[in-house]
Amino acid sequence: MKRVLITGAAGFLGSHLCDRFIQEGFYVIGMDNLITGDMRNIEHLMPHPNFEFNHHDVTKYVHIPGELHYILHFASPASPIDYLKIPIQTLKVGAMGTHNLLGLARVKGSRFIIASTSEVYGDPLVHPQNEEYWGHVNPIGPRGCYDEAKRYQEAITMAYHRYHGLETRIVRIFNTYGPRMRLNDGRVLPAFIGQALRGEDLTIFGDGSQTRSFCYVSDLVEGIYRLLMSDYPYPVNVGNPSEITIKEFAEEIIKLTGTNQKVIYKDLPQDDPKQRQPDITKAREILNWEPKVLREEGLRITYDYFKSLPTERLYEESGHRAFDAFKKE
Numbered sequence: 001m002k003r004v005l006i007t008g009a010a011g012f013l014g015s016h017l018c019d020r021f022i023q024e025g026f027y028v029i030g031m032d033n034l035i036t037g038d039m040r041n042i043e044h045l046m047p048h049p050n051f052e053f054n055h056h057d058v059t060k061y062v063h064i065p066g067e068l069h070y071i072l073h074f075a076s077p078a079s080p081i082d083y084l085k086i087p088i089q090t091l092k093v094g095a096m097g098t099h100n101l102l103g104l105a106r107v108k109g110s111r112f113i114i115a116s117t118s119e120v121y122g123d124p125l126v127h128p129q130n131e132e133y134w135g136h137v138n139p140i141g142p143r144g145c146y147d148e149a150k151r152y153q154e155a156i157t158m159a160y161h162r163y164h165g166l167e168t169r170i171v172r173i174f175n176t177y178g179p180r181m182r183l184n185d186g187r188v189l190p191a192f193i194g195q196a197l198r199g200e201d202l203t204i205f206g207d208g209s210q211t212r213s214f215c216y217v218s219d220l221v222e223g224i225y226r227l228l229m230s231d232y233p234y235p236v237n238v239g240n241p242s243e244i245t246i247k248e249f250a251e252e253i254i255k256l257t258g259t260n261q262k263v264i265y266k267d268l269p270q271d272d273p274k275q276r277q278p279d280i281t282k283a284r285e286i287l288n289w290e291p292k293v294l295r296e297e298g299l300r301i302t303y304d305y306f307k308s309l310p311t312e313r314l315y316e317e318s319g320h321r322a323f324d325a326f327k328k329e
Contacts, residue, residue: 001025001026001027001050002025002026002027002069002070003026003027003028003029003066003067003068003069003070004021004026004027004028004029004068004069004070004071004072005029005031005064005068005070005071005072005101005104005110006018006021006028006029006030006031006072006074007031007032007058007071007072007073007074007075007097007101008031008032008037008073008074008075008076008115009028009030009031009032009037009042009053009074010030010032010034010037010038010039010041010042010053011032011036011037011038011041011074011075011078012041012078012176012178012180012181012182012217013074013078013115013173013176013217013220013221014030014032014037014041014072014074014075015041015042015180016178016180016217016218016221017072017074017221017224018030018042018045018051019045020221020225022045022048022050022051024225025050026050026070027050027051028045028050028051028052029052029053029054029064029068030042030045030051030052030053030054031053031054031055031056031058031062031075032053032055032056032075033055033056033057033058033075034055035077035082035086035089036077036078036079036082036182036185038180038182041180057097058073058075058093058096058097058100058101059089059092059093059096059097059100060100061100062100062101062104063104064104064108067108068104068105068108068110069110069111070110070111070112070113070228071101071104071105071108071110071111071112071113072113072115072224072228073097073098073101073112073113073114073115073153074115075093075097076090076093076094076097076115076146076149076150077089077090077093077146078117078146078185079182079185079186079187080143080186080187080269081184081185081186082185082186083143083145083146084142084143084145087142087145087146088145090145090146090149091145091148091149093149094148094149094150094152094153095149095152095153095156098114098152098153098156098157099156102156102157102160102166105160105166105168106160106164106166110167111167111168111169111228112157112160112166112167112168112169113168113169113170113171113224113227113228114153114154114157114168114169114170114171115171115173116150116153116154116170116171116172116173116235117146117150117172117173117174118172118173118174118175118237118239118276118278119137119143119146119147119150119273120135120137120147120150120151120154120172121133121135121136121137121273122135122136122137122138122147122271122273123136123137123138123271123272123273123274124136124273124275124276127275127277128241128243128277128278128279129237129276129277129278129279130237130279130281130282131172131234131235131236131237131279131282135151137151138270138271141270141271142269142270142271143269143270143271143272144271154170154235157170158170158233158234161233167233168233169227169228169230169232169233169236170233170234170235170236171223171224171227171235171236171238172235172236172237172238172239172278173220173238173239174213174215174237174238174239174240174276174277174278175187175188175189175212175213175214175215175239175276176214176215176216176217176220176239177189177190177214177215177216177217177298177299177302178216178217178218178298178301178302178305179217179301179302179305180217180305181302183197183306183309183313183314188212188246188249189214189249189253189302190306191203192249192250192253193253193257193302193303193306194306194314195261196253196254196257196259196261197257197306197307197314198314198315199259199261200261201261201262201263201264202250202253202254202261202262202263202264203263203264203265203266204246204247204250204263204264204265204266205246205265205266205267205268205269205272206246206265206267206268206272207247207265207268208245208246208247208248208250208263208265209245209246209247209274210245210246210268210272210273210274210275210276211243211244211245211246211274211275211276211277212243212244212246212249212276213239213240213241213242213243213244213276213277213278214240214242214244214249214295214298215238215239215240215291216240216291216293216295216297216298216301218293219240219291219292219293220238220239222289223236223238223283223287223289224238226287226288226289227283227287230286230287232286232287236282236283236286236287237278237279237280237282237283238278238280238283238289239278239280239291240278240291240295241277241278241279241280242291242295243275243276243277244295247263250263251263252295252299253299256299256300256303257303
């Protein structure tokens with residue numbers, strides 16, 4: 001039985017990856033320090049004989065006994081609320097965490113994949129964004145802690161590939177959504193749905209003309225799996241190229257939820273990208289992959305999930321419970 005380590009296992013995306021690899025017949029070792037992860041995302045896996053969970057911070061030394069065939073490094077704060085509140089930890093998991101796990105992959109002979117992001121393109125000057133574009137990133141701005149952590153991840157991963165011959169893969173993830181997202185994580189989709197469910201006005205930052213491209217989580221997981229099993233070591237965009245303005249998206253959410261909230265506008269945060277749309281030519285050609293789930297279908301499934309949550313979860317600040325322990329760092 002092939003063994004895989006998935007970091008960030010209790011997070012939104014990490015938990016879906018655990019599900020997929022269990023379904024594919026792997027023995028899955030999930031790892032998470034639970035700063036932004038939530039054990040409720042993986043509690044259904046805890047009794048499974050092919051799953052184990054390690055509560056561990058990957059910025060510390062990582063030891064996994066026995067064979068390890070694959071490592072998926074998906075541990076990182078990924079929402080603005082999180083990485084703006086814990087910028088140092090965000091940088092550390094991108095730098096020290098990636099270094100530790102690359103070292104583990106080298107010792108074990110594991111194939112290694114990192115979760116990079118469309119944020120490596122910054123506020124792009126090229127549209128849509130393709131993998132050859134180097135980006136337009138402010139390294140000392142408030143978002144720099146996340147953007148540069150991801151850019152460093154890519155750089156050190158390629159260094160291990162070139163210098164040590166390590167089998168590595170890099171997935172550049174664009175906006176993703178689906179069940180198990182946190183309503184209060186600061187990203188536009190759960191923010192809109194959460195506000196609608198609580199009867200609040202929907203908040204748009206900026207004038208709403210900025211664009212995003214939303215990929216349903218099952219499509220993303222399929223793309224990640226195909227990339228891991230491919231022989232392509234360079235970055236690949238995985239996302240849905242169906243682009244929509246934030247204003248149009250707010251209108252879709254109001255229609256979906258059947259609410260009559262107003263839309264209110266606030267100032268756009270510094271360095272917030274004005275456009276975001278993946279060029280997925282490489283994913284189509286190399287992985288024979290493209291998204292299948294239409295936004296209308298994915299939003300309905302996601303809304304039904306959020307609507308089924310207990311009322312108290314609509315108001316909790318999930319994921320912030322451990323922040324105080326890290327303030328001194």
